[in-house]
Amino acid sequence: MVSLWGSKNNDDDQPQEEHDGDGAQATASEPQPNRSSEDTNERSRLLPPKRQNRGQGYLSPDDPAVSPYNLWSVRALRWFEVLFLMITCLWWVLLFISIFVSPPLFNSRGSGFFDVAYTTLTIGNILTALLFFATPSTAMSVLSMAVSVLLLINMIIILAVPRIRLEEGWIGIASVTWAALIGLYNVLTNKTVKWGKAEEEERLTGRTETRRSLREWCAVFTATFLMSLYVVIVVLFTAVLVIRSRDASLAPPGTRYLVDGDQYAIHFACVGNQTYYTDGKPKPTVLLEGGYMPVEDGFEDWVYEAWANKTIDRYCYWDRPGIAWSENAPSPHSAGMSADAISEALAVAGEEGPWILVSAGIGSIYSRVFSARHPRDIRGMMFIDGLHEDLLYRVANPGRGFILWGRGIISPLGLDRLAGALFKGRTKEDRVFGKSSYQGGKFIKNKLQENLVANSLTKNEVVTARNIQAPKVPLVVITSGVHLKKDKDWERKQEDLTKVTEKLLAWDVVKGAPSEEIWRTAEGRKVLEKRLGELYKAAASKE
Template identity: 70%
Template sequence: MSLWGSSKNGEPREAEDDSHPRPTSSSREERDSTEEPTERTRLIAQRRPPPAGGYLDPDDPAVSPYNLWSVRAVRFFEVFFLMITFLWWVVLFISIFVSPPGMHSRGSGFFDVSYTTLTVGNIIIALLFFAVPSTPMGVLSFIISILLIVNMIIILVAPRIRLEEGWPGIASVVWAAIIGLYNILANRTVRWGKAEEEARLTGREEQRRTLKEWLAVLLATIFMVIFALIAVLLTATVSLRARDATLPAPGHRYLVDGDKYQVHVACVGNQTYDKKGNANPTVLLEGGYMPVEDSFEDWVYEAYQNGTIERYCYWDRPGLGWSDNAPSPHSASMSADALSEALAIAGEEGPWVLVSAGIGGIYSRVFSARHPRAIAGIMLIDALHEDLLYQIGNPGTGFLLWARGFISPLGLDRLPGALFKGRSREDRVYGKSSYQGGKFIKNKLQENLVADGLTKNEVLSARNIQQPEVPLTVVSSGVHINKDKDWKRRQEDLTKITDNLVEWRIVKKAPAEEVWRTEEGRYELGDALKKLMKAKSK
């Protein structure tokens, strides 16, 4: 037999010699490792064959639930939901400062942000610990979802809360509950996928956890417990709000500003007329820092009882007492317009003797300038001067107000007051605890945002067009004047906003901005009001 063969092109080639066997794969690998690489050199090593039995080691990275498309799809939607929720959170955050069209919440808007913040945190934890599912996460997600569903039911069932929260609040709590339920589904899907892949690739479901996995489970559980506590506090606070909403308002609520929100107006006494048939003046109260009903009305009611005045009306500025929050931004002139509209709807035409305290003096002066023919007198009680509005508009104060509003839905101060201090509905709606509510905080934040800009310009304009013949009485706290000489100068300047000063009365021992808190203060206020009611325009 010939030792020569033919090649493809017909040339003779040497026959293969069995004495020189062909290199094996191992010898080829050894040769490739020693020889210089060429264009034919294998750059990626061949995959190692599985161990005996055809199964992988449980610690092999290839053993992963991400191998399943269903697990990857669940994670994709988790990321998608996070993006949507974060964008919604940004919109709600902005709406606290500037209300987008159709996004105004007649409540504070802080509950919307709280529900959405909880949702964002819930999704982030689910993503961070997505590949380490655990029973505690599933149980806690279920508890959070149930609590959020309870929140949703309370909001929908309580008519007042439903009106205050509006569609943004309802959408936020519904979405939070849906995400909680979705996280339960995600947790179970990953657990199923993990077991499925372990059984397929390693031959059995892995029951052990590494130290890293145990730490991940511990951290996830801690975060979920915190979220569950937040859900408990939200549920308790919204339940307390539903309870407070049953407190009847002494007057009526009127829709204003294109039916965007309601303000509360109440009147005591009947309208009387003089011999010529002209209506006698009605006292119109404007509260200061706190709502009118928080003791400011008491001394006026005493004046009504003893016949000093025949009739008085009062209202709650947006966010105070029984009034809804107004859209942001909200200035003094907008508040005056809301009062004017509410009085017109109520059929109240004046004439008015305006009585106000603290920052309420700013609102009364703007209202007076807008209704020059309807004002029969002005009484300012330790009123804020426009040059001091920068104190209200301090940026640091604004940040603290926002921070207080952000955590207000947790009820960290309202819940202990209700449970351990016997705080009543009256305390929370208009009394000593009303400053803890989200609506109150939103009111102060709105004042802060425009105090040293828009509101100051409005009151300066009001001063320029103020009718000079209107009778004016200024009552000041002696304690405040002795403590702050600049305040004394500003009080003296307030006596010059009209040319018809009836008197400037200083009550020596009266506390700052709350002259009516002392017996002497109530007597002095009643006497000063009596003289003002008798004063005539020049």
Template identity: 60%
Template sequence: MANIFGSSKKDGKADGSNPGTPRQSEDNSRPQPTGRNYDSREPDERTRLLPQQPRPPHQDGYLDPDDPAVSPYNLWSVRFTRYLTVLFLIITFLWWVLLLVCIFVSPPGMHSRGSGFFDFSYTTLTAGNLLVALLFFSAPSRAMRVSTGIVAFVLLVDMILILAVPRVRSEEGGVGIASVVWAVVMSIWCIIADRIVAWGKREEEERLTGRPETRRTVREWLAVLIATTILVIYIIIVILTTATLILRSIDAGLPFAGDRYPVDGDKYSVHLSCVGNTTSAPTVLLEAGEEPSEYDFEHWAYAAWQNGTIDRYCYWDRPGYAWSDNAPSPHSAGMSADALSEALARAGEEGPWILVSAGYGSIVSRIFSSRQRGVRGLMMVDPLHEDLLHRIGNPGRGFVTWGWGVLSPLGVTRIGGALFKGRTREDRVYGRSAHTGGKFLKARLQENLVAESFTQREVSQSRNIQSANTPVVVVSSGIKCRIDDEWRRKQEDLSHLTEALIGWDVVNKAPHKVWRTLEGRKVMERRLADLVKAAGKD
């Protein structure tokens, strides 16, 4: 058998080939793989029928799809799109920082009559949209484009609502309108950028690999999944924001007594209303505590007017409460007192006055009393003492208030209350749900920020210049005086505010809002009658 195939195993040659090399095919037209050594042993079940060989990197001039050179960044249009997206993100971040500062200090021309939390929310969402577009720039997908398109559509609805409702448009102002318009434009830009990258990726794959790539790597699938999940969260956020904006639009049509008067150089307006006819007797001027006057404090005064204890009374809403706009930041109790004086002047109300206040409102009334003539009496219901302002000026309390304010555009509590608890427009504007609104939270934050600085100095100065002949009544909560000894001592100190104390009453079972108990209302009405009687002797 030595020469059956024309060769011998001894010299290892077959058809003139060298040992260890595959035998040449008789058809020389078929290209054969080169550069590999194959065993000359007899084939068995473990022998591959065809040699495993990777795709040649430059076969027919094409690259492997996994080659790093196959990238949409090869195209100047894709690179330019990325540069623009980075530029838009920088602009948005600078605007975001400016709006964050405006919550605490209002630069000239940047004040909005609303809370400022909506425009901050829109800008935060815009920054998030652009950041997602940059982080997942090289992994475009239809899911991302559809999700961003939904965000853009809902933001467009928000923009239309803000522009269409006069009250909401006035509260948001130029800053809020610019923020929502920028949010819409940037959402559309993110869709355009994603499409440009998808086009560039397809173009480069066709040019460098010979065909568009239909598969994705695990890393690309993971990027698409994360980006889409984030965008779905954005969709939920904008839907909640839109629902809150719809509630704001509905609440804007709630009628109110009295009128709104522009103050502080027409920067914002405050609500003021008066009940009764002008007589020779002093007008009672109400200053509510930690909630709007209309919630329940004014109801007590209305009952006193109906039964003839008083002839006339006026009440107002401090900036940010009920129908009043938010004031520029910072805003102190003394600034509220000045705003009240200006509103009364614009309304043609000249006094004389008997001031009835509660809680934090007593700080405002004391400053008003010291700065205005015509005050014939001062009645304080469980008032806040200036030495206890640190309780509302606590940094932790301020941070929590700011946090709730940032979340207020989502309106989870307000939406849930409207859908499942039967909360009405009255509840949201001045009632039991008013404390969840952005304007109210902004007002409380303003009170917190300056409590131990501007407000404390103003109320301390007012004590030094307060007329010693002004009749004073203090009505305190028995419950609070029992559980808080410091509060009781400060109540007693306020009873010595002037030399004309008419009485200090501690209502045994009354809470901080003394007028919510029958005994508390009786004591307050009796003491108010004493003040009216004392004022008539002047």
């Protein structure tokens, strides 16, 4: 029986002899020099002989077995990368929640948006490292190192500037430090994987592969693009921190007072000295409550003129949490919480009133809540284009809240602030309390906090305040004529504000005056000072 491999029985294992024409013998094992392909038979070798000089047993570089994952050190680094991603995502969730509801010890006196920005960058950095883990490159190492160095510079700026260090707190310091460490870890990982890849290629293929496939080149280019983007982002973070450092050098005109268990500080200032009537009782002090923008952005100017003209003897003002020189409060934060904050600051400052409350826009909501909580200390109220509680739903609009949240998330990039500083000549005064103050993260968070509770907590508080408002408090309502023309509901609501107390002194409509900024026109300033003087005299007669 003939086997498949060309052998018969045991006898066939012996060499077979063949005779040529000359009778010479030749064994079957000897090669035949002129044998043609037709001479191939069942005894012919099917596989070519192995060539030892070709590298017996080596794999192709494209073989899936040629992988740096064969090394336990490389696998361990990747496991740690996944672990770091899980920790960072958990931290990001906590920071995201703290913007809306601050957990214990998670309140940031600053906006909290920088913390989220650093953590988001860290997540992107880790995901990039994981996606392109097996295709290390020199460009990726260099860019990762650049990100880490810039983040370390960010950390140094935060720690070196007392105001920024206080606003960012331990949460911001921890976030930027973690981001920098992850960048350094990625540099180490990239170099280790590069070494492991070369090690395995030499062991399994006999040489180190210097070529890259199209797929690998696409991965390298994508990773390089992403890392370059991260470098640009961190450069913007650094530039914004430099601007914040400059702004921190602008000293407040008043004093910051810690409130709410020392969780944050609010800015409070006064102009003029306390004066007294002949019987020794203190004269009332005007207390300003700003509207959408800070008090210092023009609103205080006409009151200063009234003080300089001796229309009033003294006035004070404060910045709500997140506005101008005040720090951000924990979330959620309502009008009643702001009223408690200024009440505590007044007590710490030794200010006892009595008060004439002058407010603009949404500030009228805050003044009414404050008035209801201090009924014996209020000698008069003035609403300048004041917001009615029935219109708070406009402040609480979900679309507006989403836009505020989006602006807050990208605020650490400082695209508008940097452009203003570089090309428009914006000063630190503009950014702290002026026209550009709305671009800051603290301001945005203040407006987001207003948005979240305007139609719930704040509305309930102001409705309650109206029910317990002292009825004999002198009241002045001044309305923008421009606003009346633009908003049909505004006139009806302004008329209702004249009934907050039973003692209305005047309701003036100033034609041509802008909404919530009646003091921007000469006629507006004239009417405001006149009515404030009347409130002052009414308070004196009441005494």
